[in-house]
Amino acid sequence: DTGVSQNPRHKITKRGQNVTFRCDPISEHNRLYWYRQTLGQGPEFLTYFQNEAQLEKSRLLSDRFSAERPKGSFSTLEIQRTEQGDSAMYLCASSFGFFGEGGKPQHFGDGTRLSIL
């Protein structure tokens, strides 16, 4: 069991640049989630995939954010024209569940910490 893997672990970039993060879920998991966590807060939901289909997006996910999960395996989260407020820990989680099944345990990666200069 290799767990959820996220790369890079840290990203420092200048305001206005584009960044892309990658998440490799646990191999048998068909669901993949992205969350964002700022200092002193719990993670907040961004988006969710069931296999390759993106089924829900939070209002936190502005049009500068895009997420993909081609072939239902790994996922990427891209932020265009980064802003100071994008500085946060971006967490990926995965789980297994059939369509319509809620409440399945989610397993998290160690996140990508984004710092905007």
Added chain:
Amino acid sequence: TQLLEQSPQFLSIQEGENLTVYCNSSSVFSSLQWYRQEPGEGPVLLVTVVTGGEVKKLKRLTFQFGDARKDSSLHITAAQPGDTGLYLCAGTSSNDYKLSFGAGTTVTVRA
């Protein structure tokens, strides 16, 4: 907006003492999960509770889900320095997939 409120926000105790962390909501959850997170790392799943009134034990940790499935508690007996961390509760509503997290309780166990 966080639907789950955790208390206390911070807790500092001496090794060997007991502690309880609370997680409360006005909403009913179909399941509730507890996680522990260390600085610079992702949350690690401790337990999932799904039935009202359910009690689960994990070594020195005892988790309880309220009868109405609106609240939960985590009790640690004889705390050790290794229990230090941020404890997060997170719930899902019926037929929902995403987790709604509380803001967390930072626990420090002094040797």
